[in-house]
Amino acid sequence: MNTQTETLESTKQGTKVKKMLFILSKATIENVYAAFVMANGARMEGIDSEIFFTFFGLEAIQKKKLEHLHTATVGNPAMHIPTMLGGLPGMEAFATKMMKKEMEKLDMPTVTEFLEILSDSGCKLWGCKLAVDMFHLKEEDLIDDLDGILTIGDFYNRADSENTQILFI
Amino acid sequence: MKKLIANREIEVNEEGYLVDFQQWDKEICECIADECNVVMSEKHWEVVEYLQDKHKSEEPLSIRGIKRSGVINIKEFYNLFPGGPLKVSTKIAGIPKPKSCI
Numbered sequence A: 001m002n003t004q005t006e007t008l009e010s011t012k013q014g015t016k017v018k019k020m021l022f023i024l025s026k027a028t029i030e031n032v033y034a035a036f037v038m039a040n041g042a043r044m045e046g047i048d049s050e051i052f053f054t055f056f057g058l059e060a061i062q063k064k065k066l067e068h069l070h071t072a073t074v075g076n077p078a079m080h081i082p083t084m085l086g087g088l089p090g091m092e093a094f095a096t097k098m099m100k101k102e103m104e105k106l107d108m109p110t111v112t113e114f115l116e117i118l119s120d121s122g123c124k125l126w127g128c129k130l131a132v133d134m135f136h137l138k139e140e141d142l143i144d145d146l147d148g149i150l151t152i153g154d155f156y157n158r159a160d161s162e163n164t165q166i167l168f169i
Numbered sequence B: 001m002k003k004l005i006a007n008r009e010i011e012v013n014e015e016g017y018l019v020d021f022q023q024w025d026k027e028i029c030e031c032i033a034d035e036c037n038v039v040m041s042e043k044h045w046e047v048v049e050y051l052q053d054k055h056k057s058e059e060p061l062s063i064r065g066i067k068r069s070g071v072i073n074i075k076e077f078y079n080l081f082p083g084g085p086l087k088v089s090t091k092i093a094g095i096p097k098p099k100s101c102i
Helices: A002-015 A029-044 A055-061 A091-105 A111-120 A129-134 A152-157 B026-035 B042-056 B063-068 B074-080 B085-093
Strands: A019-024 A048-053 A124-128 A148-150 A164-168 B002-005 B008-011
Touching (some): A019 A029, A019 A055, A029 A055, A029 B085, A111 A124, A111 B063, A148 A152, B002 B026, B042 B074, B042 B085, B074 B085
């Protein structure tokens, strides 16, 4: 019985997450905020966290684009509006405005402010080399708080410690 | 549940947060800080005071609030209270753990 309890205790000790790595590949508001809230939440719990921005996720760290992220009204069944209506001009802007209003009520930071909070909290922010090359982006297009541009291999190397989780968003 | 802090019986919840703020004083504060591996400095006291003020006026605590507090910046906050700054600092301040996700 004793050994069982001990084993249970050691398992409990051994599985506590110590580092969370996020791969953000999308630029819709809900996906970007999901990554930000989780990465920040990890830091607030004393867990290390890092975000790797790839493909459309790169929009969230492009100076000119990061404050103009949208929510998708087409192909998003949770919107509960007919797909054809979602495609009408102005629908996406309207939905985005509504969403931002609700988020403001919850005291959610803007993308710019959230990135500052993350960086100050010690969350590492990385750009994906392949995607940066593909979209012909230069360093000056990306936020100043960026910690660097990595290949996916470099990023995996950062997961080389116990109790690390990688999450693709 | 009761916990012996600074040789006094203090009412705390299962995570060790004070249940009754009336029981909080500087001695209790330093003992909890010690348990959290924090040595109180002048800046720590300033933050504790800020948190208690916010709690008194029933304003929710968040990391964004800390950023705008004018008392401390986020980097310093993480340095002063390692291992989850808001979680640790509120415990030391004798107020409930914030429920917010941000």
